[in-house]
Amino acid sequence: MKRSDTKKMEQILCIYCGNHRSPSEEHVVQKSLGGNLITNLVCKDCNTGFSTIDQRLAESSIFSLARVGNALPESFPAYLGGDNLRVSPEGRWEDVRITNRMKVEILPQIRLEKEPEPVPPRIAFAGSDPDEMRVLISLVDKKIGNGAINKVFIKVGDPIKSKDPRIVLHRHKDLYIRAASQAEGEEFIAVLTRVWSQIYTQVQGSQLKVEPAPPGVVAVEVQVCPDENHRAIAKIAYNLLAVCKGAEYVLQPEFTPLREYIRGNEIVHEPLQGSEDVTVDTRFVQSFPYGPSAFMPSDGHTVVLGYSHPTVFALVTLYSNFTYLVKMADLDLPEFQIEVFEFSIDRTTSRRLDLREVYQRRTTPDIQIR
Ligand SMILES: [Zn+2]
Structure with missing residues (x-):
């Protein structure tokens, strides 16, 4: 041939x-x-x-x-798209993902809770999976080490849901920062960079608190x-x-x-009849x-x-x-x-x-x- x-x-x-x-x-x-x-x-x-x-x-x-x-728990992971957030029992908004059988998982995230001056901002961790939490920490550590943290995408959203800026690991093992404004996101990066070595030592020496998301209200954004x-x-x-x-x-x-x-x-498309309809x-x-x-x-x-x-x-x-x-x-x-x-x-x-x-x-x- x-x-x-x-x-x-x-x-x-x-x-x-x-x-x-x-x-x-x-x-x-x-x-x-x-x-x-x-x-x-x-x-x-x-x-x-x-x-x-x-x-x-x-x-x-x-x-x-x-x-x-409908996705069975043992079948392939099915994710709902869009921007999904949950209100924790303490009234904080957390980034979550929704997967098989509507299971809500808290995405690994590090947040900055502002305290009145001169108290420095408080750093808090949240997440459902300890292994993923470690992935987040090592990724942040790497990005701070090589200066790439400044290039992390800042997701500017609803001021209430984005209160307390946070850095989040999502399912493609990428990072994003959620903040109420671009400026707040940038400020978050600056503070995180400043206090990172301290946080890093702290997480090495102690157990990270991770927990499954208890039932609560989840706001789902679907386009x-x-x-x-x-x-x-x-x-x-x-x-x-x-x-x-x-x-x-x-x-x-x-x-x-x-x-x-x-x-x-x-x-x-039919021409629009003077309305905003899709x-x-x-x-x-x-x-x-x-x-x-x-x-x-x-x-x-x-x-x-x-x-x-x-x-x-x-x-x-x-x-x-x-x-x-x-x-x-x-x-x-x-x-x-x-x-x-x-x-x-x-x-x-x-x-x-x-x-x-x-x-x-x-x-x-x-x-x-x-
Ligand atoms: Zn073709």
């Missing part, structure tokens, strides 16, 4: 850009939602471009709370991005159609508008009152691929509760094999359901899907 032939064999016809490129692993249903069905029909470049919409769907869409609420969320949902339908029908099928020109929409190249491109994806869950119970995600002349459509149901109708393309087809798939929420299974099984599992036989 010639060298050029070998090279050609390693290439795939990408279902998004239509080019022959090196394949990558694209999850049909996002890995972050617990999907485990992989297709290699997407090139690396196109796949990389999807990380933002996939992350937004999983972490800050309307069902991100369902995702975190809803309907276009990004809908594009990520359309991608599930399109990916699955490609798995069932092949790359050539979905690369037909009738699917081009959908493809460009998913890739973010063409999003059409508009959303509704050409392809619409919320749908009935989904597979309405007639067929499922613990996970389900996707139905169907055809109602002339539209090839999908019903995508996530967390057995949120259903979207995805209109993929108009085609004149003599027949179309309905496909029903079920996906786990914990990266364990994905399977095609026999229509007989769908029929046996159905609970309400009268719902018509149009």
